[in-house]
Amino acid sequence: MICMTLLMSGIFISFLIKYRKRQIRHKEELVQTEEELLQAHLEVQEQIRRHLATELHDNIGQLLSLTNATLASVDLQQQEKAARKITDAQELVKRSLQQLRQLSRVLHGEQVLEQGLAAAIRQEINWLQRSDYYEITFNSNIPEEMQFSEHNKNLVLFRLLQESISNIVKHAEASAIEINFDYMQDKLQLGISDNGNGFHLPEALSASSGGMGLNNMRKRAALIGGSLQIEAAPGAGTSIRIQVPYIPS
Structure with missing residues (x-):
């Protein structure tokens, strides 16, 4: 009877130890998953920042530089050429505004998600x-x-x-x-x-x-x-x- 009790106690203790190990392993896996999700979140944010910097420098900066150069070259004494250049400058400004709106969409992505x-x-x-x-x-x-x-x-x-x-x-x-x-x-x-x-x-x-x-x-x-x-x-x-x-x- 004593041997049976000891055997059952041993089996029960062994079960508790294995169960506890599984609990610890499960918690460790959850923590690791949360850390990986956080890392992914940070990577996404870093990609967005790099994208914004590139767009501002390469696209919008270039468009505004062209706009400035176009307006600086306007000679009001030559009305026909001046009108064309002003029209070109207006088109460049429109393209710059479109780029800014696209960047705004990227920045407000998380706010948009609040709607579902x-x-x-x-x-x-x-x-x-x-x-x-x-x-x-x-x-x-x-x-x-x-x-x-x-x-x-x-x-x-x-x-x-x-x-x-x-x-x-x-x-x-x-x-x-x-x-x-x-x-x-x-x-x-x-x-x-x-x-x-x-x-x-x-x-x-x-x-x-x-x-x-x-x-x-x-x-x-x-x-x-x-x-x-x-x-x-x-x-x-x-x-x-x-x-x-x-x-x-």
Whole structure:
């Protein structure tokens, strides 16, 4: 009887020790995940700062310099040339204002998310449509009232959308963009496709700069429990598909 009691006590103590170890390991994994999410959040913010600095220096700075040079060269004695140069300067100012509005959208991305992820994505689509540069197709089965309250997931997913669109604008030379935003089987699915020049995916992933950007996008999707798949080929456009587990609030 004593042996049986000791045996049962030993089994119980062994179970408690293993259970405690699992608890500690689980807490450590949670802390690590939170730290990785925070790091991803900081990386996104750093990318935004670098993007703002580049846009201000390279684009808006250049446009304003050209505006200044154009106005400085106006000779009122030559009215026809002066009128053309003033018109050119006005166009440069308009382009500068457009660039500033785009930067403002980047800066206010988190504020837009306060309205909900679906509303933020729809607003991003609206801005893209206003440019009149692309034929935009937007499909979604998500109603306006559906809310997703996990802030880290919302922010990372929204930034992935913005980065995908930014890559299209900068590199794809596309004329059409299709965006699909759906909720099925407890997963949010976001797809961004274009009909641009595409690229050779293995080479891009192994390249020092391109690979780093694409792999960082995959890493950020993985940090929020999701996946990011890329399909691309030279002359055949690019398609990005993101899936993230979500429970609506």
